[in-house]
Amino acid sequence: MKVLRLLTGLSSLALGLSLSTGCIPFNKNGGSDLIRPAPVFTAGKASPETLVAYLNENARMVSSLRAKLDMDITQDGKSVGPTGALVCEKPRNFRMRASVLGSQQIDIGSNNDELWFWIKQANPPHQYVCSHADLASGKAALPFPFDPSMVLSALGMAEYDTTAKYDLKTYENSHELSWDTMSADGRQVRRTVAFHRKPLPARSDKSQVFGHVVKDLKTDKVICQARVEKVHRDRSGAVVPSVVIISYPAEKATIRLMLGNIEVNTVTPDDSKITFTRQPIPGAQVFDLGKRGIVGADGTLRAGYEPR
16 A cells, blocks of 8 residues: 555645646636736744734635646655646645556545545555545545645645634744644644745745644654745746645655646636546446445445445
């Protein structure tokens, strides 16, 4: 299951992919020609309120995002380089269909009801399905760290609760904003967003928000972390990460994500219906993680199959 955990772990921080030859269209007419100013990060004394306001101002500029995507994945000294395209839409929609050397290898997706994943090299290569409700209740367990909210966070699309209790630590060159919360699978975690302390130049390709960390609250061990190396400054005013380094310490895995041809707010309702609907994988059976068994097209357990 190492291949499964590694490749599907991508979706825990960022990302939906599609084959360049897949069914997800690229709308060139949805963007605005107007250049709006990006959120302003002030040099004054930071507080949880001002940092949350900065994050939320950027997030409100982005309802959907898509881009071509190249990846370098390294684990235990071995590397692979899937390619595809990212598609993500608030609140829970994303899709990943990626290829290696022209062969489709990965299909990962999520909508308001469920998430799913298929890895060609997994054994067995089922299409695994799980409702968000089953995941949150603990009825279903995933073989990799997963939290849809981290998808939005890493892409700068997440809006943060202005009434939550935040801790702020200020260092010579950075601010760290932290809070305790629950992950999508019901685990208690501590999340941190790291900011450069000094405002960056308005046209810089560096990110004011340079890091995201998720730790297990009980063990204080890092589950996953991401460092933003470069950003795309969109004509909408939004600042979107374009190069992100993700690491999973327990898996000894590192993933470099490189986004190109970034489009902000171009996903239409018709696009959304097609993109974020699970389709059958030829030759793959559907395994429902909540029901713990193979299911038919109507979602019921296959006759004669007993959950284990």
